[in-house]
Amino acid sequence: MQEGLNPMEKISDLFTTKLTIGVTGFSRSGKTVFIGALAQALVCADAWKQKTGQGPLAQFGPLERGQFRAARIRDDVHADTPQFPFRQVRDSLATHDAAWPQATEGISRLVLDLDYHTTGFYKRIKTLRIELIDYPGEWLVDLPMLEQSYAEWSEQALALAGTELRSSWSEPFFAQLGRLGTGEKFDEEQAIKLTGSWAGYLQQAADYGLSRNQPGRLLRPGALRNSPVLRLFPLPEVCRDSPFGKGMEKRFEEYKKKIIKPFFREHFKHIDRQIVMLDLLRVLQQGKQAFDEMVETFREVLPVFHYGRKNLIPWLGGTKISRLLFAATKGDHVTRGDRANLEQMVRRMLSLVDDRNELRSQVADYEVMTLASVRATEDRMTVKAPKREILYGRPAGEGKASQWDPGGLPLDMPPDWATVFFEFYRFEPPPMAEALSEGYPAINLGKALDYLIGEDLK
Ligand SMILES: Nc1nc2c(ncn2[C@@H]2O[C@H](COP(=O)(O)OP(=O)(O)OP(=O)(O)O)[C@@H](O)[C@H]2O)c(=O)[nH]1
Numbered sequence: 001m002q003e004g005l006n007p008m009e010k011i012s013d014l015f016t017t018k019l020t021i022g023v024t025g026f027s028r029s030g031k032t033v034f035i036g037a038l039a040q041a042l043v044c045a046d047a048w049k050q051k052t053g054q055g056p057l058a059q060f061g062p063l064e065r066g067q068f069r070a071a072r073i074r075d076d077v078h079a080d081t082p083q084f085p086f087r088q089v090r091d092s093l094a095t096h097d098a099a100w101p102q103a104t105e106g107i108s109r110l111v112l113d114l115d116y117h118t119t120g121f122y123k124r125i126k127t128l129r130i131e132l133i134d135y136p137g138e139w140l141v142d143l144p145m146l147e148q149s150y151a152e153w154s155e156q157a158l159a160l161a162g163t164e165l166r167s168s169w170s171e172p173f174f175a176q177l178g179r180l181g182t183g184e185k186f187d188e189e190q191a192i193k194l195t196g197s198w199a200g201y202l203q204q205a206a207d208y209g210l211s212r213n214q215p216g217r218l219l220r221p222g223a224l225r226n227s228p229v230l231r232l233f234p235l236p237e238v239c240r241d242s243p244f245g246k247g248m249e250k251r252f253e254e255y256k257k258k259i260i261k262p263f264f265r266e267h268f269k270h271i272d273r274q275i276v277m278l279d280l281l282r283v284l285q286q287g288k289q290a291f292d293e294m295v296e297t298f299r300e301v302l303p304v305f306h307y308g309r310k311n312l313i314p315w316l317g318g319t320k321i322s323r324l325l326f327a328a329t330k331g332d333h334v335t336r337g338d339r340a341n342l343e344q345m346v347r348r349m350l351s352l353v354d355d356r357n358e359l360r361s362q363v364a365d366y367e368v369m370t371l372a373s374v375r376a377t378e379d380r381m382t383v384k385a386p387k388r389e390i391l392y393g394r395p396a397g398e399g400k401a402s403q404w405d406p407g408g409l410p411l412d413m414p415p416d417w418a419t420v421f422f423e424f425y426r427f428e429p430p431p432m433a434e435a436l437s438e439g440y441p442a443i444n445l446g447k448a449l450d451y452l453i454g455e456d457l458k
């Protein structure tokens, strides 16, 4: 129970059911926009109560059945952990010159109390508390490091850094490494410099859309920025026996113990439902290498979602995630007909990832959806024959909204890269005059919420 609550609140807290919903995905995948839009839609749900099937929460069962009463943001709960910047997101989106919210870093949470009527004969009012936790997908990518020694990790990370595409970004790191002696003393200044080069290389790879970037905290340090435990990078065999190499090895173990494990123990372990934001469109636009790495990264990370005690991380004592939703985000960037294709692509990508059928056998329940948390485009048709679907919106850098043809999504999986023609326009949010009272227009936001918690409002 929370400090600072009055006695009535404390009593009602005892009868409140609680659910923790994890929201993850790589940087720029759409976590902040999703949480901001979902919270705004819940707070504004009243506006849509008489209009079944419309509004941002269309298909959220409890609202459509008339069970849902109201949602309240609870600033007083978990007042000691970073709070999701709900108001900043709203101030940025719900204004005349709407703009996407700023990138966020690290972990944050938003707590909402949802009041609803029970479904039985005696209609009682109950409260479901949802805690939305926004955490970087980059942190999950560190998981395989737990199983590795420093030597194993170094060999793998250096080999990856030397591959085509990545090698142009890692060159400064390798040049610096070449000047490191084989009997080097441990020197913090040296460690800072090399970490800077390694982090710079990782950032360039991430900006390009590549996903196997370790240590993930170098990209998303959260509260640990500048902390010595984040001065970590791989070393080749010739350097690993020196005092410098031994110092790095110690740091690697410290990183596992003090950074990776606590995140899983303190946060991940308590997640009941999980949504994974997947910006497949950007990966498709970047091409084969970004796509292949994403499949590989998912293959390594997927076991973390295994349900129950026999999960990949035995020291954790299992995970509780009973519903896992893969959301193909920014679904308003493809034409209407392609939204079903996008969902289908994610399903096929998951079957590439999951060649041992673990999703079906080890994950409690999972679903795939195309999602646009804030819809920035309208669906239109061309006027002249042959008519085809196009998007109406304003890509970044354009003065006004007009019609755009993003091309079609590839139908094969893995795609035939030579024939992929898809253009990702970064659409700006339109002015949304009624956003403060009605929420933002969306695609499948209510459906996503219904999958995650619909059955819990009984
Ligand atoms: N059109 C459209 N664009 C979206 C949507 N969601 C996210 N975006 C775009 O994706 C960008 C990143 O979204 P965020 O929600 O900030 O992504 P994030 O996962 O929180 O990223 P980090 O804070 O960097 O980890 C936004 O600035 C938008 O350009 C959406 O529903 N529709």
Ligand SMILES: [Mg+2]
Pocket (backbone or CB within 6 Å): 031, 032, 033, 102, 103, 104, 105
């Ligand atoms: Mg964010």
